[in-house]
Amino acid sequence: MKLAAVIQPEELILQGKNDFTLFDVSAGSKVRYDEQHLDGAFYLDLNTDLADIKDFAVGGRHPLPSFEQFARLLGKYGVTKDTHVIIYDDKNGANAAARFWWMLKSIGHEKVQVLNGGYTAAIKAGFAVTADVPEAKSTTPYPITAWQLPLAAIDEVELAGNSNQYVIIDVRDANRFAGLTEPIDLIAGHIPHAINIPFTENLDAEGAFLASEVLREKYAKALAGYQTENVIVHCGSGVTACHTLLAIDYAGLEIPKLYVGSWSEWSRNNKKMILA
Template sequence: MVKPIIQPLDLIELVKANDVVIIDAGNVVSYGMQHLKGAKHIDLNTDMANVPDNAAKGGRHPLPDPVSFGAVLGRLGIKPHSHVVVYDDKNGALSAARFWWMLKAAGHKNVQVLNGGVTAAAKAGFPLSDLVELSEPAAPYVFTQWQLPQAYIDDVEKAADNSMKIIDVRAAARFRGETEPLDAIAGHIPGAINVPYETNLDADGFFLEPEILAQKYLEVLGDTNTKDVIVHCGSGVTACHALLAIDYAGLPLPRLYVGSWSEWSGRGKTVAVGE
């Protein structure tokens, strides 16, 4: 099984020797201006989520059903044996990590996130393009259920009252309730601890080394079993950045709460502020 993170120079060598499906999960406008040559675009709102009319119904970015996502994968030319590399223009936090988690949850083995994204790959010498890349469609990717651990709002409510840990990866100011740019209510889930996703990266925007990430998350988790850990963010997207870091560190994956703060706050659940 491949490592969850691939370095830019390794991607260049991989493309020379293998048939690789490269996915740009960044902003569609940025994709139209510049992307890695050969990369196909995937959209968070239309391809990776079943966006509701009310965020209280599963959050701002609920997962699509397996049939819908399988059709998207087929459209992108992704087959069960494909080696897939995904990136975005925000060090994996915009949508690349979410796509990585979804593809793994579909049962796919060979999927990696590009360390440093398009900027790092360009600096390493990977050619760029502004042309829309057309893929040769494959048959719909067939899977029947999401295969990675998830938590739902009832699980989170119970977790706040027992020994389970809830990790909130949003920025510290959002966690403390000092600002809220996206959701109607500011604050955090009672009992949650704040581990901002940016702390997975070094000053240059690359993921920290696996050993450093392992030490960091072992300190956060203590003796709590990862099956008793729930990770969330605002809408189940940047939470996947933490899950990617945890996997890169060689630790078992905790549960993803896809609904996240957008669902919790939209349901009128109890809100905490401050540290």
């Protein structure tokens, strides 16, 4: 039976402690992790564990690590093909938790879920917290041969922007999409012909995912008329885009292409863009 992409905090509490491996991937929150985290959670860093950062113009701010790097990382924490991995962050699963989920799904790992509502929701539900760091039981590197989920490179995105057969979804907030503000990258604006569906719209007022049937109706309508292989999702650096890919999977729809480089790569390569 296929696991849902999202697990509820109450379900997590009912899980046997030895039945899953828990990861805290709250970006930039190592200090908080050292002070307090969900009991049993290992910490992963977005920049050093889940990306191989080099030149932002090649792959953007958070390019994927090599297969060898990712395989060693998983082996370090004892993750095998049979491990039930549960992931959380402190951004309602909207940041590195979704990115780690996508990476695991993309190497064919099926037993992976993101904690609905993240760190705050788990504490509210009564999950135990601690400052103790668990001891990892390492194993051999995870066998990885390819990214099995679809990816789009910058050249395909450029072609997609000139074809009515494609749809490019930008999940950044409306002001960044419109070019009214740009807090991270050098240039404000968006890729030509992209549409804006902010990832925050996947969540309710409490920061939890909308019901799967609500998400299904939302994305089935947005993607109507397009083949899945012609749907490209991006953000600023290929991280929060994964939140929308997770939402689409949770909705029971096929996962479309991820443009990892996203705006951080596009805006540094003299590509055509809609500016402020």
